[in-house]
Amino acid sequence: MVKQIDLITLLERIEAETGCQCEVYQGITDEDALYIPVEDLGAVIGMLREDFGCYHLSGITAQQRESQPGEIELIYHFWHGKGLSLLLRLPADDPRVASLIATIPGADFYEREAAEMYGVTFTGREETPRLLLPDDWDQGPPFIRREESDG
Amino acid sequence: MDKISIPIGPHHPLLKEPLSMRIDIAGERVLGGTLRLGYVHRGIEKMATQRTYVQDVHLIERICGICSHVHTTTFCLAVEKLLGIEVPPRGQYIRAMMCELERVHSHLLWLGILAKHVGLETVFMHAWHDRELALDIMEGVSGGRVSHAANQIGGVRFDLSPEQVAMIKENVEKLKAQVSGVLDVIENEPALRARTQGVAPVSADLIRDYCVVGPVARASGIDVDLRRDDPWPPYDQLDVNVITRPEGDAWARTLIRALETRESLRLCEILLSQMPVGPVTVRAPRKVPEGEVVTRSEAPRGEVLYYLRSDGSDKPARLKVRTPTLAVLSLLPEQLSKIHVADIPVVLAGIDLCIACADR
């Protein structure tokens, strides 16, 4: 059993080590969640693995909230004895975030799915080949809400 | 030797689902491989946002036919958390009992497929014949062998009568005897050991890096089982034995699933003997208040994660499903780089693929 991380301790450590400003997100019922800036993702993940022993990435959720259509949100779900979710906000017209596959090879499939379903670009990896969509799919990311049609 | 790439699929005699692989071999050694998923992609996540929560329970059940109950259970748990309602204890016990029976039927199904690939055709016939006992139980209580529609938001759809409870106990007894025979074969049969022992061993560090879940992770010594670590009631009142093995090879993966079957039958008996009386469901409103929730469950193949966001209407705003096979498949190219050509079916069977789950 992995030792559970206290959220306030984690927040203080992140701010002390990386200097980035994170805020606790209360919106997910019964789950610890943090908003972190996009550029600090690699540093936070490295700290979680080395200092807190939190290795297991359960999945990456990509979504576009109706209240903020100009943003794509990525949620990284971790498990360390209890759940921890890291939220990132990316601009919808050019969503870019650093890829994690150098540190967590298991994130490959999740990144590829977010890339093809929402058009997110993962920097630092060669390409994101298609995972689930058919080879002849040419209608763009199916989940993106476009202004002229109803997504 | 020169490298040759062999394409396998999408239709192939190894598996019953379409999956395309390109395997690189040099002589008898396999160098690696790549996968192409997507043949079973039906767009379930998008469809879920176009249907109401009640319709979604039936859609989610058909993500996968083998582990259908645990998918609907996790979805119903997520919606019930957002609604703030609690399932009555008897309903919780029936849900857990169906989950354990599903684990039994899934592991026996998998065992038959592995035995067929290894060459023990008789074990395939025996395992699937015994599996019919588990399906008889599920049919006797719910009306369906494979797709039971047992869950609804707020509880379960049916109650158990005393005759049904007696029937379940009788079938569980018979299954226990059969599973002991199967365990005997796995531990002592030289043909099975020769074909699976030492094949594609996976270290615990590799499991952690690739974020693998389920029996494949437990076969390499990782001690994680969400029935014990993140229990939904009534698992918090049960004492679940988590079985791990240190070897990490195909034989360990085989043995773990057989031992888990025996453990699931034991949990079924405890659930039946301790089942409380009372109603089995509560009424759930159609519109779900705004909110987000993450729920996790232990399916027969590992950790299932559901992320659900609601916007106050009667349809979900976003549903994200992460199935265990997707986590395990990322390890496949790595596993394939260590084996001979003849071991490919054993490795594929050992990770217990369910492409319908992975593709959604």
Add this chain to the structure above:
Amino acid sequence: MKAGIELKMLKNLINKTYRWAQKNSIWVLHYNTGGCNGCDIEILDLLTPRYDIERLGIIAKASPRHADVLLCTGPVTLQAKEGLWQIYAQMPSPKWVVAVGSCSTTGAVFYGSDMVLGGVDHILPVDIYIPGCPVRPEGIIEGLLKLRERIIHGETD
């Protein structure tokens, strides 16, 4: 003229024997075009001792070149439809197609999704439709027995 009639009677006898042999040894090929596996494991259940479809002369084969009947499950996803067509094209005549399950009949739960066609009869000519979600093994046997009736009467698409 008598020789002409006798020749015709001989031809009829040969055809009848040929169709009798065909109906008693149907070799099936099972292809999953993107279903949830519920129907597929019920089809595999037919090979097991409780339902034992081999007593009817039906064997499951792996190669399209050996098969008479294509058992399709699944709502035909866009990615899998090319494979379905190629398998059908490789099967030698006479051949029959059986759509097993509600998904391959109409698309069932997945009807309306952008990623599925919604039924095998969008691409292939189907002889027998077996509805169910999933189909019970007895239902599949009933469908295959109806197919035998079609074969013995010499109907084919």
